[in-house]
Amino acid sequence: MDDRQARDVLYAGASGLVGGLALPALLERAAAEGFRVYAVVRRPLALKHPSLHPIQADLGAADGLADAAQQLRAADVQLQVLVCALGTTLRQAGSAAAFAAIDRDLVVALAQLARAQGATQALVVSSVGAQAGSRNLYLRVKGEMEAQISALGFTRVDFLHPGLLLGQRNGPPRPGEGIAQALAPLFNPLLIGPLRRYGAISARSVAAAVVALCGEPGSGISRISNRQIQALAG
Numbered sequence: 001m002d003d004r005q006a007r008d009v010l011y012a013g014a015s016g017l018v019g020g021l022a023l024p025a026l027l028e029r030a031a032a033e034g035f036r037v038y039a040v041v042r043r044p045l046a047l048k049h050p051s052l053h054p055i056q057a058d059l060g061a062a063d064g065l066a067d068a069a070q071q072l073r074a075a076d077v078q079l080q081v082l083v084c085a086l087g088t089t090l091r092q093a094g095s096a097a098a099f100a101a102i103d104r105d106l107v108v109a110l111a112q113l114a115r116a117q118g119a120t121q122a123l124v125v126s127s128v129g130a131q132a133g134s135r136n137l138y139l140r141v142k143g144e145m146e147a148q149i150s151a152l153g154f155t156r157v158d159f160l161h162p163g164l165l166l167g168q169r170n171g172p173p174r175p176g177e178g179i180a181q182a183l184a185p186l187f188n189p190l191l192i193g194p195l196r197r198y199g200a201i202s203a204r205s206v207a208a209a210v211v212a213l214c215g216e217p218g219s220g221i222s223r224i225s226n227r228q229i230q231a232l233a234g
């Protein structure tokens with residue numbers, strides 16, 4: 001029987017912009033502090049590291065989550081934290097229902113899986129403006145996801161609330177995002193005081209905040225704004 005303290009991390013979104021930027025720094029911490037990072041991925045990751053343990057599963061398939069859960073059990077994982085930077089776009093998903101199935105249902109299902117395997121902290125990249133009652137689909141889905149995760153019994157929940165993410169993507173181009181990113185330097189300086197939370201923010205800062213918050217002690221549900229993300233990122 002392994003007598004290590006439960007400190008391992010279940011990591012979702014490793015192939016994404018924020019998830020890909022946060023992973024190397026989290027792995028450095030993992031190596032120094034002696035925990036393991038279990039990354040649930042659909043395709044193999046190019047990154048290899050002694051503390052990185054890929055869990056390859058097709059999360060879109062009917063038995064994808066059960067497959068991931070089975071692999072975690074077989075690895076005798078001692079989870080402390082779920083880190084989730086998973087999400088899609090309405091355009092990629094193809095419909096509102098398909099978008100909600102990923103950005104709400106899949107994220108909640110991963111949180112349930114992590115909770116069932118002992119995780120006490122959920123650290124989820126959500127969005128500024130997330131609100132279950134919103135008329136905007138994206139913000140409503142993010143808000144519903146937050147409400148459902150908040151009810152799962154984690155000791156500590158951190159929802160990061162970044163504005164528009166600035167950074168270089170590998171995947172298919174996102175025309176709207178490209179235009180918004182180009183305009184961000186013009187609009188960001190106009191957002192002062194409480195409006196700063198709606199400004200664009202570097203994906204690198206969000207990633208650094210994820211790494212800083214992972215495994216932090218304490219309890220309760222926090223929503224972390226652009227300003228707080230910048231402070232955490234140093």
Ligand SMILES: NC(=O)c1ccc[n+]([C@@H]2O[C@H](COP(=O)([O-])OP(=O)(O)OC[C@H]3O[C@@H](n4cnc5c(N)ncnc54)[C@H](OP(=O)(O)O)[C@@H]3O)[C@@H](O)[C@H]2O)c1
Binds near residue numbers: 019088
């Ligand atoms: N873009 C913005 O400006 C913005 C602003 C505020 C908040 N956010 C939120 O921040 C989070 C991170 O954003 P990001 O831009 O870093 O994400 P991203 O680059 O689009 O990466 C998304 C991640 O989710 C995974 N994923 C998507 N659909 C999946 C599915 N059906 N099954 C399994 N995995 C799936 C992707 O895996 P694959 O590589 O396998 O597809 C990838 O690892 C998202 O929740 C996003 O909504 C974004």
